[in-house]
Structures are given as structure tokens and as C-alpha cells.
Amino acid sequence: MKIETGKHVKLNYQLFINDTTGEMVEETTTEQPFEFNFKTDELLPSFENAIEGLAAGEKFSVTIESKDAYGEAREDLVIEFPKDTFMGEEGIDEEVIAEGEVVPMQDQDGNELFGLVLENKLNSVVLDFNHPLAGETLHFEGNVIEVA
Template sequence: MKIEKGKLVSMDYSLYTDGPDGELIEETTAEEPFEFIYGHEAMLDKFEETLKGMEAGKAFSVLIKAEDAYGPEQEDAFVEMEKSMFVVDGELDEELIAEGEVVPLQDEDGNEILAVIAENNENTVVVDLNHPLAGVDLYFDGEVLEVREPSEEEWSRIHE
């Protein structure tokens, strides 16, 4: 069976930054594969284009440039916030706002978004709201393990 819209795809892959010699940032295995329904989830378009028409047993390698992945890093996604916004139960947790720490924030609709502390100043912190992989080229190296019709339960996951 070939990969096409609506098929469940099971695969293993290794994901590197900046090409095959880059840093390994994610890995799945045949024992714990990655599964998705082709054309129905938030997969990168260029990634899906590479897989279209493949069958089980087919290996793939694809370099996705940053602009086709999560885009370039946006300067306006760096936001300065008062440290008082990070006070919990009357106390400021300095470890929470250390540079490089990931902190959960809420937007005006109550949705959780993750930010990275970019700077810790005397009275403020600068948070980076860019996607963690913004500005990064991605290199996938893997194999299609299975292509099949999804079960009703698998379909229901994407329609929740």
C-alpha cells in the first residue's frame, strides 16, 4: 500500500539539525515508531511531500530548510516581561527564570505556550517565543515501516 492522504504511516527516523552530520535531536525506533495519518495532522509539508507514494520498507532521507520547516527566527518573538509575572505564592523562583530554561506561559485565550528564557535582567526577563526549531534546517533519515488504513480509534484522535 502506498502513502497517500488518509493512510496511517508508521516509521522510524532520526532527526538531526543542519544535515546528516548535525546534532541528533530526536529518534524513534521500530519498537516505538512514530505514527501519523498522512495529510491530516500537523506534519511539515516538505516532509509529507517526500513520503508521498512510498511503501513499507522504503528508506528516506530529506533535508528541510528552515524556511520550509518552522521558519526563520523572528526578532519580534523576543518579549521583555517584568519578573513580577513569574512570582508564585509570593516568591520568585530564580532557577525557573535562568537563561535557557523553558517556561510555560498563557496567551490571552488561556492557551499554554512554551517560552525560553533568553535573558535574565535585574527587573525583567526576555523570553523567546519562537518555535524551538525556528531558524534550524532539519534532516530526517528513516524508514517507512507500515502503511495501512487507520482504525476508527486512530481516526478519532485527529478529530478530537
């Protein structure tokens, strides 16, 4: 059976930045494969197009340019907030807004967004709302385990 719309797919992969000589940022295992329903779950369309038609046991090697993955990093998604934005009942928890932490926030429509703390200044905090892989070329190496 081949991968096509609506099929349940299990696969293993390693995800690298740029190519297999770059940093590996994600890896699945046989015990915990990546499972999804083809073209019905929200996956990168360029990844889906690359594996469409493959069958169980087949290997894949897919490179996706940043523009076809998570786009380029956007400066307008790096935002500086007044520190009192993070005020809770017991004050500001400095551990929550430490550099490198991911802070959940909401936009004006109530949608949850996640910002990476780039800088914790005296009176403000700089958050980056870009996808962590924005601006990166992605390379997947893997194999299809099952198509049902």
C-alpha cells in the same frame, strides 16, 4: 500499500540540523516508532510531500529548508517581561525562570505558549517564543515501517 491521505503510518527517523554531519536532535526507535495519520495530523507539509507514495520497507532522505519548516527565527518573538510577571503566592521561583528553562505562558486569548528563558536579569526575564528549530535546515533520514 503506499502512503496516501488518511493512511496510518509508522516510521523511524533521525533528525539532523543541516545534514547527517550536523547535530542529531531527534531519533525514533523500532520499539517506539513515529506514528501518524497521513495528511490529517499536523505535520510539516514539506515532510509529508516528500514521503507521499512510499511503501513499507522504503527508505527516505529529506532535507527541508528553514522557510519550509519552522520559518526563520523572529526577533519580535524574543520578549522581555518584568520579573513580577512570574510572581506566585510564595514569591518568584528563580529555578523556574533560570536560563535554559522552558516557561509555559498564555497569550491574551488563552492560548498556551512556551518561552525559552534566554536571560534572567535583576528586574526582568527575556523569553524566546520561537520554535526551537526556527531558522534551521532540517534533514531526516529514515524508513517506513508500516502503512495501514
